[in-house]
Amino acid sequence: MVQSSVLGFPRMGVLRDLKKANEAYWADKLSREDLLKEGKRLRLAHWNIQKDAGVDIIPSNDFAYYDHVLDHIQMFNAIPERYSKAGLEPIDEYFAMGRGHQKDGIDVPSLEMVKWFDSNYHYVKPTFQDGQSFKLASDPKPVREFKEAKEAGITTRPVILGPVSFLALGKADRGQTVSPIGLLDKLLPVYEELLSQLKEAGAETVQIDEPVLVFDLPLKVKNAFKPAYEKLSGSNSKIPKLMLATYFGDIVHNFDVIPSISSLHGLHIDLVRNPEQLESVMGQLGAQQVLSCGVVDGRNIWKTNFKKAIEVVETAVQKLGKDRVLVATSSSLLHTPHTLDSEKKLPEEVKNWFSFACQKAKEVAIIAKAVTDGPASVRDDLEANAKAMEARASSERTNDPKVKDRQQKVTSEMHERQSPFPERYAQQKEHLNLPMFPTTTIGSFPQTSQIRVQRNKFTKGEITAEEYEKFIESEIQEVVKIQDELDLDVYVHGEPERNDMVQYFGERLEGYVFTTHAWVQSYGSRCVRPPIIVGDISRPAPMTVKESKYAASIAKKPMKGMLTGPITCLRWSFPRDDVHQSVQAQQLALALRDEVVDLEAAGIYVIQVDEPALREGLPLRSGRERENYLSWAVDSFKLSTAGVKDSTQIHSHFCYSEFQDFFHAIAALDADVLSIENSKSDAKLLKVFVDQAYPRHIGPGVYDIHSPRVPSEQEIKDRIDEMLQYLKPDQLWINPDCGLKTRQWKETKAALTNMVNAAKFYREKH
């Protein structure tokens, strides 16, 4: 029979229960005991949901209070001494590594946290020392949770992160020179021990994740697989069967090192992202090996197309037989919201197209049954699914002929500004009357609690649109006045009307829907609720013109209009899965192009189009796929911005400085001014702008906006000095790293005063 399986389940619970419990615990409002109890309750609830859905293979150890990679760091005792020496309770030591600890005379910052592959989930980076050793914790978490499930009557398949990925995703600690992958020999005995304890507890099979197999791997990492897995399995009867799981990409390019080892029980591959890898992977499987087919999307909210998924699984069954095929989610469901049942406000039509984690668990079970017992056994489900697919494909919501028509008419000229930069800049300089070292900010000013209160009142209907508008105007007046006092050169309106830089635009565009409970974990207790693109996108009316125009009318210096770019709107939403992302990006670009042109017509001559998500959209492997992405991503930015006159200045913003891998794309955006993060990075990163003879203007952030700390004027001058080693004086803008919405006014004013004074100092000097 074909079994169904889930690779991992979201941890938060129906109402973000885990977030609430964690935060209550951190605030000393919940006892340690009660926090641990809540974790136990959630794990049990999630196992039961999957059991009731009919899932055959249910994961355990997919739960984590903060992050599953952090679980491994603690379990293997890869805990830097600054944490271990603090003598904290295990759960507090764990949170100290995840989020820092500043209490009872202990003051340690967190370990570094970075994006998990190309998702918006963040994991804690394993951080190794010279002379690093490992030791398995007593009563290791995977064993404990396996037993916990077993006691509840559910035999699970524990999930652990494999040794090669664990090391390859880590780094040497600050000041250390150790090569993480070089630690493999020391780490393997700990894995052996863990696996044998799992077997002893009764685990027959273990899911061992090696997601780094989708990357182009350095040789050292690549070569680590064979010896590692030869050691971990094979003839060793003390070790459970291993299901090696990969996701978010294809693994064909690494097949030479995926041990053809008879010892591996099976292989899981992502057939949503890379369906074409099926044939080659099947061709490589050993005679007994099982193939787990990831056909239910773990990264998105769409109902699975049963017909297509069944076809894929049937293809595998024909070649391998029913006992060697599993139906699975493409990845962990960690990246999907908990349940569709919580959504009471979605239009019924649209709701019927979606499937969240609880629904996806049912989907894998239905697909497996259809393949095992024949379609007749699940006829109703298949029919309902086919109807939903058909309804979505033909819905007026998804298809807007006017949008398609407009896309047809897009020309290559529409992507180009009228003149090259030097001519544009000459006009902008005169038009905007900017000094050397112009100062500006990135868009948002502090989102005070007063702003949030008024927005809530407005959403709830407690104040009228008119009252709200008045309030927003008064906020804009205030920030304009403050910018007058600070003597900044290019003003912003402060974005008080925006809840979120993507949601705000989504709410004003046709083609989007919003949920009330569809939260997904971003890091630790932080969750995001991405808007969903369901159909062709268009802009029924201007989105930001009113606020910007008002702001410009009361400002004595140029007012910068502020928009979120097409790629960021796309990446920070759940995109459609029925048309290519490039098509959605182009639709967003056309909508934004209209906005840009309208802003210009309203007297806004500096317009910033933020694209912080451009880099995270980069396909995981370099090569053709990456170039392809960059080409349509760049085109969509250019299409959205190129409709203006030469005298209008286009800015863009990125929250990072690492452009080495795709500098050609950044240059190709042809933005007149780029503001980028730089205060926490090395100014050396700016060298790429020199090496590549980048001709346009750049504002590398002169101070960190993530901390309330006020940088002194001297510190900022030192930063500028460093920047001037790389950039020409007439190329340099002076601005903070990013928007100021999470800051308080007090430190914001102080920091900006120092920033403006530093800029003036250089202006005098040059």
Ligand code: GLN
């Ligand atoms: N304009 C946005 C702001 O200032 C940019 C935010 C971002 O880069 N993430 O808030």
Ligand code: ZN
């Ligand atoms: Zn930013």
